[in-house]
Amino acid sequence: xxxxxxxxxxxxxxxxxxxxxxxxxxxxxxxxxxxxxxxxxxxxxxxxxxxxxxxxxxxxxxxxxxxxxxxxxxxxxxxxxxxxxxxxxxxxxxxxxxxxxxxxxxxxxxxxxxxxxxxxxxxxxxxxxxxxxxxxxxxxxxxxxxxxxxxxxxxx
Amino acid sequence: xxxxxxxxxxxxxxxxxxxxxxxxxxxxxxxxxxxxxxxxxxxxxxxxxxxxxxxxxxxxxxxxxxxxxxxxxxxxxxxxxxxxxxxxxxxxxxxxxxxxxxxxxxxxxxxxxxxxxxxxxxxxxxxxxxxxxxxxxxxxxxxxxxxxxxxxxxxxxxxxxxxxxxxxxxxxxxxxxxxxxxxxxxxxxxxxxxxxxxxxxxxxxxxxxxxxxxxxxxxxxxxxxxxxxxxxxxxxxxxxxxxxxxxxxxxxxxxxxxxxxxxxxxxxxxxxxxxxxxxxxxxxxxxxxxxxxxxxxxxxxxxxxxxxxxxxxxxxxxxxxxxxxxxxxxxxxxxxxxxxxxxxxxxxxxxxxxxxxxxxxxxxxxxxxxxxxxxxxxxxxx
Ligand SMILES: [Zn+2]
Numbered sequence: 001x002x003x004x005x006x007x008x009x010x011x012x013x014x015x016x017x018x019x020x021x022x023x024x025x026x027x028x029x030x031x032x033x034x035x036x037x038x039x040x041x042x043x044x045x046x047x048x049x050x051x052x053x054x055x056x057x058x059x060x061x062x063x064x065x066x067x068x069x070x071x072x073x074x075x076x077x078x079x080x081x082x083x084x085x086x087x088x089x090x091x092x093x094x095x096x097x098x099x100x101x102x103x104x105x106x107x108x109x110x111x112x113x114x115x116x117x118x119x120x121x122x123x124x125x126x127x128x129x130x131x132x133x134x135x136x137x138x139x140x141x142x143x144x145x146x147x148x149x150x151x152x153x154x155x156x
Numbered sequence: 157x158x159x160x161x162x163x164x165x166x167x168x169x170x171x172x173x174x175x176x177x178x179x180x181x182x183x184x185x186x187x188x189x190x191x192x193x194x195x196x197x198x199x200x201x202x203x204x205x206x207x208x209x210x211x212x213x214x215x216x217x218x219x220x221x222x223x224x225x226x227x228x229x230x231x232x233x234x235x236x237x238x239x240x241x242x243x244x245x246x247x248x249x250x251x252x253x254x255x256x257x258x259x260x261x262x263x264x265x266x267x268x269x270x271x272x273x274x275x276x277x278x279x280x281x282x283x284x285x286x287x288x289x290x291x292x293x294x295x296x297x298x299x300x301x302x303x304x305x306x307x308x309x310x311x312x313x314x315x316x317x318x319x320x321x322x323x324x325x326x327x328x329x330x331x332x333x334x335x336x337x338x339x340x341x342x343x344x345x346x347x348x349x350x351x352x353x354x355x356x357x358x359x360x361x362x363x364x365x366x367x368x369x370x371x372x373x374x375x376x377x378x379x380x381x382x383x384x385x386x387x388x389x390x391x392x393x394x395x396x397x398x399x400x401x402x403x404x405x406x407x408x409x410x411x412x413x414x415x416x417x418x419x420x421x422x423x424x425x426x427x428x429x430x431x432x433x434x435x436x437x438x439x440x441x442x443x444x445x446x447x448x449x450x451x452x453x454x455x456x457x458x459x460x461x462x463x464x465x466x467x468x469x470x471x472x473x474x475x476x477x478x479x480x481x482x483x484x485x486x487x488x489x490x491x492x493x494x495x496x497x498x499x500x501x502x503x504x505x506x507x508x509x510x511x512x513x514x515x516x517x518x519x520x521x522x523x524x525x526x527x528x529x530x531x532x533x534x535x536x537x538x
Binding site for chain 2: 008009012027035036037038039045046064065066067068069070071073074076077078079080087088089090091093094095096097098099100101102103109114125126136
């Protein structure tokens with residue numbers, strides 16, 4: 001069975017997913033002062049310019065802080081599943097760009113730490129009655145082993 | 157410029173009052189404040205009234221008397237009461253009125269605040285995907301603060317335990333069952349590292365203050381409380397604030413609390429070292445800890461030792477939230493800051509009963525913080 005997916009909204013991240021173009025958040029950059037915004041904003045909160053251009057943000061960053069969501073948020077506005085699974089949220093620092101708030105794929109606070117390397121991904125935060133998965137952006141901890149430089153195996 | 161002083165305070169209990177409208181609670185608080193001041197409603201020349209739930213809180217004249225008094229509705233998130241008292245004081249300072257009133261009243265439904273993100277200028281996806289919760293901000297702010305400044309989970313629990321213990325001695329508080337730090341730490345985590353008993357809840361209540369010109373105070377009271385300064389500031393670019401889908405990288409920018417606090421001390425000519433008793437926004441136990449430093453009452457990280465030593469207890473060097481704070485009283489948004497000032501007035505008059513701090517307190521401090529990044533500070537003295 002093929003699952004249909006759609007983004008929670010247009011213009012938040014690159015869509016549809018493609019093998020050739022990595023997933024990126026769609027931000028904006030003020031053409032007057034260079035301030036980076038997410039979500040993309042036409043008005044600049046630093047210099048009050050109303051001219052900006054689209055900027056695709058870095059897909060890697062570090063975890064600046066985090067918390068967990070252990071109870072189902074009030075609906076509306078939350079429209080995730082009735083059967084609630086705790087999740088985590090945090091701010092990820094994209095170097096030289098901004099700190100972005102996002103869901104984290106790892107719900108266990110014991111497995112999260114400030115300064116951790118994170119990468120952008122998508123999660124199906126809700127499934128509609130017809131089976132459509134509604135996708136939003138999230139950050140996942142980068143596996144330490146996958147990230148580390150190759151090292152000589154220690155002699156045993 | 158003429159100085160404004162508080163000559164009367166009135167507080168409707170905070171909690172749950174099924175069947176009683178917010179407007180009736182507000183009218184009760186006003187009557188208590190008028191009686192405390194020894195004045196009647198027709199003498200009031202102007203006022204400011206704040207509420208989140210009531211569309212026209214100024215309609216309270218229908219309960220008090222249609223005297224034609226100019227009564228203006230105000231709203232500024234959790235800083236609403238700070239705004240009401242600041243404007244009521246300003247009307248006296250500028251000579252517009254001699255006798256004014258600040259009123260706050262609210263009646264929130266049970267559970268966490270639910271709202272449409274669009275009213276806060278936030279896109280719909282932020283709420284749909286489960287990010288639009290103020291409790292996330294408090295969890296994330298204290299988590300980062302604990303990491304940077306060595307604050308322990310036990311200290312969070314001690315703060316909550318203190319505020320519930322103080323509330324137990326306050327007949328108008330909502331949560332009057334004392335809880336040990338161990339009981340606080342045994343409650344379920346809501347937003348790591350914050351647990352159920354570390355959060356305040358929205359509830360119901362009302363409060364009112366009667367203000368007059370300092371040079372006329374002798375006509376009403378022998379114990380006027382001076383409003384030395386009020387300050388309200390909104391967030392600056394780069395500060396880490398509630399309900400922010402993103403914020404800029406770079407040098408950390410201080411919160412509006414730091415800005416409002418500095419301005420309030422400067423206007424009052426009073427320093428943090430002069431403060432005898434403080435009421436700080438304790439939406440959660442972590443907020444009280446952070447707000448001690450943001451209001452200049454200690455350095456970042458000192459809280460761990462100060463709280464362990466009991467410095468913020470009623471008998472300590474710097475009593476904080478002597479009436480139980482928001483943790484013990486809950487938060488009817490429009491009334492919360494006036495409840496704080498009510499407590500400071502009792503403390504400065506020396507009439508706080510079993511909650512009375514020792515000695516002869518002269519300076520009291522109140523602070524509010526809320527969405528979307530706004531803080532209000534009021535400094536009071538004898
Ligand atoms: Zn700009």
